[in-house]
Amino acid sequence: MRLDHVRRLGGPNAYLSRPVAIAHLDLQGLTGHETTDHPGFAERLVAALPGLSSHHCAAGRPGGLLDAMARGTYFGHVTEHVTLELSGLIGREAFFGRTVLAGGPGRYDVVLECPRDEPPGSPVVERLVGVALRVVTGALTGPPPDTAAELAEIAALYEAERLGVSTAALAAAARRRGVPVRRVGDLNLLRLGYGRHRRMVWAAMTDATAAIGMEIAGDKRLAHRLLADAGLPVPDGRVAASPAEALEALRDIGAPVVVKPVAGHQGEGVHIELTEPPEVVAAFTEAAGGAGGGPKGDADGAAVIVESYVPGRDYRVLVVGGRVAAAAELTAARVVGDGAATVAELVERVNADPARGEGHDRPLTRLVLGPAELGLLARQGHRPGTVPAAGETVWLRRNANLSTGGTSRDVTAEVHPEAAALCVRAAGTVGMDVCGIDLRLPDIAAPLPAEPGAAGILEVNAAPGLRMHLAPHEGGGRDVAGDIIDLLYPDGTPSRVPIVSVTGTNGKTTTVRMIAHMLEVDGRRTGMTSTEGVYVGRRLVHLSDASGPRSAEMVLGDRTVEAAVLETARGGIVRRGLGYDRADVAVVTNVTSDHLGVDGTESLDDLVDIKALVAEKVRRGGRVVLNAEDPASAGMAERAAVRDRDPAVRFFALSPDAPVLAAHLRDGGAGYCVEHGWLTEASGDRRTRVLPVEEIAGAFGGHAAHVVANALAAVAAARGGGSDGRPGGGSGVA
Incomplete structure (x- = not known):
């Protein structure tokens, strides 16, 4: 069999109201052949892909495909089902398929559902059909070839080009509300609505998000200054452009301190609760040369922030349209010993959770044992090969970011009115319509502490990630994507033109x-x-x-x-x-x-x-x-x-x-x-x-x-x- 070409129908079409890809096949030597002409074919195919046994086919029930192959069906039809099965194996949801004649003998169009927001130029479906053809033809004479490595490559490609968790949630929330959605190319940019009611979102940033607010949120020094000027609690901090200045800040502020890049993100380059000068110097070196960067200081590198450490628990509060939409307590990356497994084995065990993935493609991020993690392990007396005691918590990170492997617990219902008002004021101070507030408090359910330094707003985040609220590790998820869509289209506001x-x-x-x-x-x-x-x-x-x-x-x-x-x-x-x-x-x-x-x-x-x-x-x-x-x-x-x-x-x-x-x-x-x-x-x-x-x-x-x-x-x-x-x-x- 040969795949001639694949074309995509991005809008409603004669087959489906959702996008489809149409693969044009030439059966060549299998023209006129049916599955019953090749003894053992169906058994070898199902042994390689057991999931085929549950395919409904025209029968409308599990096992329908098996019955069709037993009666005798053509190989274009089989290729359709194998492609859909392979699609499911890489986590790409596609359920509809149809195979129709397309001209002369042996020529068929295999119609395959595509995810709504898959980029129009994606090669994923073409590659899946190619693998399916090799599996089907291989099963004619023996066991199909091992395609695990190629499927892993296709899966990685699919993960790289699919919408991020936050953007996908926004697209789904808009569609539930009847709002038209179009993805722009392969970006995490969505066009919502039609004509004069058209709006745009890029992850959790809307077309109404103020550019000045974005700049303020991206500059930690300026954000802290504006928050402090508004009477909001922020850690005492200094900007250091050299190790000497970092040590001077340590002396002025007093230990413990936090060292982080001026314009960092996702918790990279953040070092927490440092007390000794060598720790501060090492943290400065990494923060100055690592993620984020910032304005240049002297020859020693980029400037960093040295600020007082605020004790307490880590929280992220999402403010949408001037109200608290959700709140989560964050816990840094860690493993818990069982007295038998090594740290490295415990990390592998945690990463086996399907909710964990690379980057932001899953609700949680995979744990790693990089330089930062190994350094913290050493300070706890551990190495990757160490076996922690049963029940012992071994920290891999101190900063409680999901991007570095942390977890979240929904605490929306627990937020005290004083804490909620604090976060709403912070979002208003920087001028953000959608804003993530990072703060440390003894307990978000209690009134704000009166003593200085007992509470603090650590950061104000533009385009905040939503996954900690959509699918927290503990507690129920919140429809924060729906809150953002409702901000763009309040009740009664049209999203369409005639x-x-x-x-x-x-x-x-x-x-x-x-x-x-x-x-x-x-x-x-x-x-x-x-x-x-x-x-x-x-x-x-x-x-x-x-x-x-x-x-x-x-x-x-x-x-x-x-x-x-x-x-x-x-x-x-x-x-x-x-x-x-x-x-x-x-x-x-x-x-x-x-x-x-x-x-x-x-x-x-x-x-x-x-x-x-x-x-x-x-x-x-x-x-x-x-x-x-x-x-x-x-x-x-x-x-x-x-x-x-x-x-x-x-x-x-x-x-x-x-x-x-x-x-x-x-x-x-x-x-x-x-x-x-x-x-x-x-x-x-x-x-x-x-x-x-x-x-x-x-x-x-x-x-x-x-x-x-x-x-x-x-x-x-x-x-x-x-x-x-x-x-x-x-x-x-x-």
Whole structure:
């Protein structure tokens, strides 16, 4: 078998409302073969991948694939299931698959679900299909090849390019609230909402996060100064640009002290509770040359902060929109002895927890035995090969950061009002809408201590990590991502603008231009895509054949757009899917036999299935406008996926006697036709004149029937209750 190519459909498509990848396979020598033609194949394959035994296949129950292979199935179908199984083995959730004929004998398209936010250029699925082909062909004659090493490489690649924990939680929270989400490339940057309601988040930083606040949070000296000026408790500190200055700070402040980089992050280069001059000098050297850096001092290196050590417990408090959203008590990286295992073995045991991963890709970070950890071990009288006593706690780090292997315990319900007010004031002082406050207190559940130095705000963090609150090591998780989305979209705030999507064989561009004109006259700044280009507010902003998903995304990402009218052509649907998740109004002008033989489109029915996606992807209670005089268009009203959305179906026809329109009106529906020289809205026996036919531009007094039909479709789309973009709004757009 051979993999010819893989293409991605990033938006809703004919197979799934979520992204899919389509792998085009040539079965070559296995063309016409079935699994039963190769004795022992199924047994060898399942022995190598036991998870295949639980695949449902068409049977809709575990074991369905096994039954299919026992009866005899083709090898494209088997490759589909093996790819999905391999995807699951690397932790990549994908459950939907389908294999369809794609041209001549032995040619198949294997359709595979992709995670929603997987980067469009990701090679992961292509590599998984490649491994699947080798596994399947290997099982024909013997045990499949060992692919563990390659799967490990693919897993690492997938982990590196997937959204971080915080950003993934924000994406999920937005979708739960009905807010459209698009990942920008392979970044942890999300575009939320459409048009004038579009917002952006980058991890826990929003597009409303003040740049000045970010700068302040990134400069520990300045942050401490502003907090102190506001009367908030901060440790007494000095900036040292040399070991001599660090020792002078130790003498002035008094032991114990903390040494850390001026602009450090994630706990790197932080040394806690130092009392002796040699410790301070060594800590200065590492902090000055390690992570963070900072302004340069003398020849000895970058400046560091030496500050008083605040005793107590470590806490991280998340402030969102001027209120405490969550709080966690943090504990530094450690292992607990059992009297038998060495420190190194205990570290391996802790790292076996699937919740621990590299960097920030899991709720917890793996423990390491690096220089900092080995130094602290030595000060406790241990080495990696030492066997700690049963119950003995061996510390690997002193700083309680998740990034260095620490753990968290949710204490949100315990936060005393005085501590909450302290954190809210701190966030307001630096001007942050979303802020993480690191502080040390004897107990966050108690009133703030009155004695100086007994409590202190250690840091103010911009773009704070959310994983300690989402999935704490102890206690229940908090929906802090939802709190951030609610800050961007308070209750009742829309995240969408009205969208009209127009497809069909003829008349799309004219219909789109008519609808956009009506919306502009109605006072809405309208974004429009068509084969003539992208327009915003009647101004051409991008000259191209703009009838595909990229152009739709261009319009929906424009914060000046108040309504969108999108020409949605066959080619874009087939090659990339839709550029939006759902529309308020869908228009199908007609469907005729164009582009047959292109992109696997072999018949009129194939074209109908493609273009019907536009009618199927309207919001519940939206509007679907269909041509009553075109059987292919009119028939879409009976498709199950259309009826499931319960739209207001509006037929249009040049003649009021068109059978489909007449029957629709008799059943109490509404439609649009030409009567007595007028474009007319009909509902039962009621008639409302809209516009004289002779006034339609380009219709030559009504002689250009196709232009009149386009005008009817446009009026049908625009007439009705106004929609402000909120789910459940009116079914019309003007």
